[in-house]
Amino acid sequence: MAARLRAPGFYRAGLYMVFALLFTTALTWIVRMSTGHGTFRHYIDANAILTVALLAVPLAFLIGIGGFDYWFYWASGRPTRPEDHSGHGAYSWKDYFRINTDHKVIGIQYLVNSFFFLLVGGLIAMLMRAQLAQPGSHFVDANTFNGLFSVHATLLIFLFMVPVFAGIGNFVIPLMIGAPDMAFPRLNALSFWLLPVAGLIMLGSFFAPGGAFADGWTAYAPLSVNAPIGQTFFSVGIQFAGASSIMTALNFLVTIITMRAPGMSFFRMPLLVWANFATSLLVVIATPFIAASQFFVLLDRALGFNFFNANAGGDVLMYQHVFWFYSHPAVYIMILPGFGIVSEVIAVKARKPIFGYRMMAFSLLAIVALGFTVWAHHMFTSGMAAWIRIPMAITTSIIAVPTGIKIFSWLATLWRGVLHLDTPMLFALGFITTFTLGGISGIMLAMVPFDIHVSATYFIVAHIHYVLFGGSLMTIFAGVYYWFPKMTGRMYDERLGKWHFWSTFVFLNLTFAPMHILGLEGMPRRVSTYASQFAGLNLFISIASFGLGLTTLVFLYNIVTSWRGGPRAVSNPWRGMTLEWQVSSPPPVFNFDRVPTVVGGPYEYGVPGAVHGIFTPTPAPAGAGVAGAPSH
Amino acid sequence: MLGVIATAIGIVLSFVIKWFPVQASTQAHNTDRLYHVLVIASVPIFVLVTTVVLYSVWQFRMKSGEELKDGPPIHGNTRLEVFWTAIPTVLLLGLVGYSFVILHDNEKKPAREIDVGVTGQQFVWTYQYPRSITGGATLNSYQLYVPEGESVEFNIRSKDVIHAFWVPAFRIQEDAVPGITTHWRATPDRIGSYPVVCNLLCGVGHSLMRSTIHVVTQARFKAWIASQTRGATTTASAGPASAGTSG
Numbered sequence: 001m002a003a004r005l006r007a008p009g010f011y012r013a014g015l016y017m018v019f020a021l022l023f024t025t026a027l028t029w030i031v032r033m034s035t036g037h038g039t040f041r042h043y044i045d046a047n048a049i050l051t052v053a054l055l056a057v058p059l060a061f062l063i064g065i066g067g068f069d070y071w072f073y074w075a076s077g078r079p080t081r082p083e084d085h086s087g088h089g090a091y092s093w094k095d096y097f098r099i100n101t102d103h104k105v106i107g108i109q110y111l112v113n114s115f116f117f118l119l120v121g122g123l124i125a126m127l128m129r130a131q132l133a134q135p136g137s138h139f140v141d142a143n144t145f146n147g148l149f150s151v152h153a154t155l156l157i158f159l160f161m162v163p164v165f166a167g168i169g170n171f172v173i174p175l176m177i178g179a180p181d182m183a184f185p186r187l188n189a190l191s192f193w194l195l196p197v198a199g200l201i202m203l204g205s206f207f208a209p210g211g212a213f214a215d216g217w218t219a220y221a222p223l224s225v226n227a228p229i230g231q232t233f234f235s236v237g238i239q240f241a242g243a244s245s246i247m248t249a250l251n252f253l254v255t256i257i258t259m260r261a262p263g264m265s266f267f268r269m270p271l272l273v274w275a276n277f278a279t280s281l282l283v284v285i286a287t288p289f290i291a292a293s294q295f296f297v298l299l300d301r302a303l304g305f306n307f308f309n310a311n312a313g314g315d316v317l318m319y320q321h322v323f324w325f326y327s328h329p330a331v332y333i334m335i336l337p338g339f340g341i342v343s344e345v346i347a348v349k350a351r352k353p354i355f356g357y358r359m360m361a362f363s364l365l366a367i368v369a370l371g372f373t374v375w376a377h378h379m380f381t382s383g384m385a386a387w388i389r390i391p392m393a394i395t396t397s398i399i400a401v402p403t404g405i406k407i408f409s410w411l412a413t414l415w416r417g418v419l420h421l422d423t424p425m426l427f428a429l430g431f432i433t434t435f436t437l438g439g440i441s442g443i444m445l446a447m448v449p450f451d452i453h454v455s456a457t458y459f460i461v462a463h464i465h466y467v468l469f470g471g472s473l474m475t476i477f478a479g480v481y482y483w484f485p486k487m488t489g490r491m492y493d494e495r496l497g498k499w500h501f502w503s504t505f506v507f508l509n510l511t512f513a514p515m516h517i518l519g520l521e522g523m524p525r526r527v528s529t530y531a532s533q534f535a536g537l538n539l540f541i542s543i544a545s546f547g548l549g550l551t552t553l554v555f556l557y558n559i560v561t562s563w564r565g566g567p568r569a570v571s572n573p574w575r576g577m578t579l580e581w582q583v584s585s586p587p588p589v590f591n592f593d594r595v596p597t598v599v600g601g602p603y604e605y606g607v608p609g610a611v612h613g614i615f616t617p618t619p620a621p622a623g624a625g626v627a628g629a630p631s632h
Numbered sequence: 633m634l635g636v637i638a639t640a641i642g643i644v645l646s647f648v649i650k651w652f653p654v655q656a657s658t659q660a661h662n663t664d665r666l667y668h669v670l671v672i673a674s675v676p677i678f679v680l681v682t683t684v685v686l687y688s689v690w691q692f693r694m695k696s697g698e699e700l701k702d703g704p705p706i707h708g709n710t711r712l713e714v715f716w717t718a719i720p721t722v723l724l725l726g727l728v729g730y731s732f733v734i735l736h737d738n739e740k741k742p743a744r745e746i747d748v749g750v751t752g753q754q755f756v757w758t759y760q761y762p763r764s765i766t767g768g769a770t771l772n773s774y775q776l777y778v779p780e781g782e783s784v785e786f787n788i789r790s791k792d793v794i795h796a797f798w799v800p801a802f803r804i805q806e807d808a809v810p811g812i813t814t815h816w817r818a819t820p821d822r823i824g825s826y827p828v829v830c831n832l833l834c835g836v837g838h839s840l841m842r843s844t845i846h847v848v849t850q851a852r853f854k855a856w857i858a859s860q861t862r863g864a865t866t867t868a869s870a871g872p873a874s875a876g877t878s879g
Contacts, residue, residue: 415684
């Protein structure tokens, strides 16, 4: 037992968490006592302990499970354990529940963790729709309802949308660029383990006195400053999720810049790599701003800093500027990797080179640059200085241009191709139509007078769900089906996959399209009850949303049964040219037994004799031309 | 051809569907016109994208025997790419320029207007009429009456957290922000009573933070002001019981 408590793992993590709790209690007691009776009525205060514990206990868990071991050894001058690669590969399900430095294992950890929170977030949405099925219903009370939509959005943004792309990228990108792993495998492991911690903090807020944080995922001050302790769970949870994002993004940037295979110039990189490169730039620059915004709130809440107390010289609008300076780029963080996935799927499934490859890459960079110049379009009705609306409306309109270039380029890629209409392709094509709709409503919202009417209404709810569900989630499904054979070594059930696509596509439109009308007619978002004139459409939406929830079961069933007992996948079932398809499914522990050399573009379909990568010293086998060369 | 028909149907539909609540201010007419222009510009783009997807699926889907066939290696077309960069840019700049014209019209300060104070607090709206309107003491009321045909500037404040003062029938809202005063103006042009909605999450009672705006004739407005100020030498205040009862 003593050995177990000393070795990294859950036992040691549990022990350290107990230590952290005791430390927290002692620390708050000492601070409160030393500052005197006059300030604090009690030396022991549950909220004070909880606030500090929310920071200390998760850190203790991460240390206990072994996330920092190597660095601590190094920092304290003790001999570090030479890397014996025992942390690579997964041989049983238990290997997924410990610190693992293999990017393929971490990718799966990310994906499974993200989809767990997708299910939780989706279930919460079902509860919200149950409440909203009728006006004035009492399925849950108003405070609980506010907590539900706040946690719904927070989980799906910070624990699903952002990390799920990092998960796909983690698995695929080192393979795509011909690298044996990510640049910083230990950092990679730590960045994963921050996520379940953040997720449990968010979910744990439901058990906090006063209920879950209930001020929306935007957590506008000063409402969030004076909210019950549940709000602290949000402020702290964001720090852990944000730290995870930043670490992974740094890792992607260094990996992509320094670890590309010989011959892989930037303009020979697959577009998914480009997309993750662009996304990582956004993450690294923007994420510190949301961390700051939540630290402001935390300091206001815990220590009375009055950043947002107007009566003490605080500036309420500043919160929104800092918050949106992250949270607008965040929507691109949540879609650019999806653009990359769709580019991969469409090129392979249409059997054609991506139309305008360079413009596709440049448009990603244009979105990165423009993405930082549009944040105040979330604040057209906030009372900020009126002139800011003009430049922000112009940039918001212009940012649609690079997005439009991508859409048109995909359409041109389809043109005269040989379309394989299997599940990943269906999701990619579905994405193009629903995302275009979400993009169009986005352009409408850039028009200030129109936004002044529909800002914060169900029109916004419809827009964001068309973009994130009809956009991002469709690309995620496309990507998961597309790389499922590579990740698991098994094929998914094509018939169930098509069922999943069609049911999702139908129900998502039935659920979210009517919300546009509700918003135009004057229904605000974030309400637990509404005027009776909206009753009919809301009932319709609720019923459709339950259907949408059920479609997830088809996906789950397909993934679980196929993973356990699907037919074995060959190394290159889609005849893709990019490097990940040239190794076995699943790939060897160190990805490439021979270092690949890249000799051409990634999408040279239809070019006679073209290859993307060859494996030295053995040249690619003859006849590799059309489909690329499976090497195992 | 199919695309043209679908576009036509889409645009006709956009005029048939009743998107909005009643228009009760001159600003509402402008904003709704902007919306229709936006829809007319959007429908062809959406139809174009969808049509190309559906046509490709129909025309270029893999037929049996083509399992190993690849498409033609077309890498791009600079003229086409310049075209679909330039045209959307021009279209978008045109639309956003038009929206600024509407914005300017909606927010232009007229020669004559009355000021009404709006105060949000959890979870109720109160309205302040200045001496220039009441002729006596300032009037603080739970009820909101405005005269038809006269521009009203609302000066919006908050006592606690952020709210948003929204009149859907006017198509305008602005946040009530603690520490600053925000403004919007509208010229009501249709007599009736319309909902006032708090449109920014302000706490547990947010869903119920509602009020009513009554657009009445000039004569009735004067009569209402008189009835509220009668007998009150200091600040008159309508009791909570009267909030929302008259209609």
